[in-house]
Amino acid sequence: MIMDNHKLIMTQDKIATVEDVILSSCEIPSMPNVTQQILMMMSDPDTNAEKLQKVILTDQALSTRILKIANSPFYGVPRTIRTLSTAIMILGYKMIRNIVLAIVTKSINRRAGLIETMMWEHSIGVSNASFLIAKEIQFPESEEAFLAGLLHDIGKQILNNYDPERYMYVIERTYNEDISYYYAEKEIFGFSHPEVGALVIRKWKLSEELESAIRYHHEGFKATFKEYPYYLGKLSIIVNLADLMCIKLGIGRREPLDTINIANSESAALLKLSENKVQILSDKLQNYFEAEKEKFWY
Ligand SMILES: [Fe+2]
Numbered sequence: 001m002i003m004d005n006h007k008l009i010m011t012q013d014k015i016a017t018v019e020d021v022i023l024s025s026c027e028i029p030s031m032p033n034v035t036q037q038i039l040m041m042m043s044d045p046d047t048n049a050e051k052l053q054k055v056i057l058t059d060q061a062l063s064t065r066i067l068k069i070a071n072s073p074f075y076g077v078p079r080t081i082r083t084l085s086t087a088i089m090i091l092g093y094k095m096i097r098n099i100v101l102a103i104v105t106k107s108i109n110r111r112a113g114l115i116e117t118m119m120w121e122h123s124i125g126v127s128n129a130s131f132l133i134a135k136e137i138q139f140p141e142s143e144e145a146f147l148a149g150l151l152h153d154i155g156k157q158i159l160n161n162y163d164p165e166r167y168m169y170v171i172e173r174t175y176n177e178d179i180s181y182y183y184a185e186k187e188i189f190g191f192s193h194p195e196v197g198a199l200v201i202r203k204w205k206l207s208e209e210l211e212s213a214i215r216y217h218h219e220g221f222k223a224t225f226k227e228y229p230y231y232l233g234k235l236s237i238i239v240n241l242a243d244l245m246c247i248k249l250g251i252g253r254r255e256p257l258d259t260i261n262i263a264n265s266e267s268a269a270l271l272k273l274s275e276n277k278v279q280i281l282s283d284k285l286q287n288y289f290e291a292e293k294e295k296f297w298y
């Protein structure tokens with residue numbers, strides 16, 4: 001079997017795309033019904049906070065989580081928010097959608113071990129870092145950046161669900177041989193988590209921009225930026241940089257990776273972020289994450 005980035009050329013002259021191979025190997029989960037309903041309501045111009053509140057209230061865990069997050073200092077709301085409809089108005093539909101999808105993201109893990117906890121922590125870390133970077137560079141859709149960060153490694157969860165033993169081998173190789181997940185997965189599975197993640201985004205009918213951000217967050221973000229410098233391209237770079245920040249801080253890893261020089265990274269340069277700015281953002285992320293993660297996200 002010969003493999004390149006786009007196609008697997010199989011013996012017997014059969015050609016299968018990487019997508020075909022992924023789809024025939026792993027189960028890409030469907031989006032839960034309540035989530036689908038909430039997302040559909042949000043795209044309906046007749047929806048208002050009250051109507052949305054009714055649907056959300058049918059899920060007690062979701063309602064509690066939304067209220068907790070709305071009261072997080074991350075959003076800087078000066079007074080305590082006690083009702084769901086106020087939380088919806090303050091956070092906005094897009095942030096509510098993100099919280100709903102965060103809960104879904106956590107729930108697709110089939111196990112609840114250390115690996116899964118670290119993956120979850122990394123997702124939340126990268127979503128928060130993406131949000132902070134987006135605000136810093138005045139990217140117009142900071143909530144989209146949050147969502148891209150949240151879902152960027154969802155492909156790892158799918159691969160880990162599909163074959164946890166082989167995925168543990170991927171993880172061990174990244175730590176022991178200092179290679180990226182992307183390359184270890186390609187070698188061990190034949191495909192990588194960004195490719196799997198992009199399929200999840202498509203199946204869940206989220207946006208093309210998001211699909212592209214997930215697909216290119218490790219490889220190809222530079223080319224995407226050149227082609228789409230204003231929106232689509234920036235989303236994958238924001239996620240790439242957010243990922244580096246979390247790796248350096250050890251968010252979702254066994255330990256911090258101090259050797260990364262983020263200020264010299266391609267993504268920091270493309271976003272025109274100075275060493276000083278990157279440091280300020282990292283400090284902000286670390287302070288917020290350490291103080292608030294368990295209170296709001298667990
Ligand atoms: Fe990744």
Ligand SMILES: [Fe+2]
Pocket residue numbers: 122126152153243
């Ligand atoms: Fe990541």
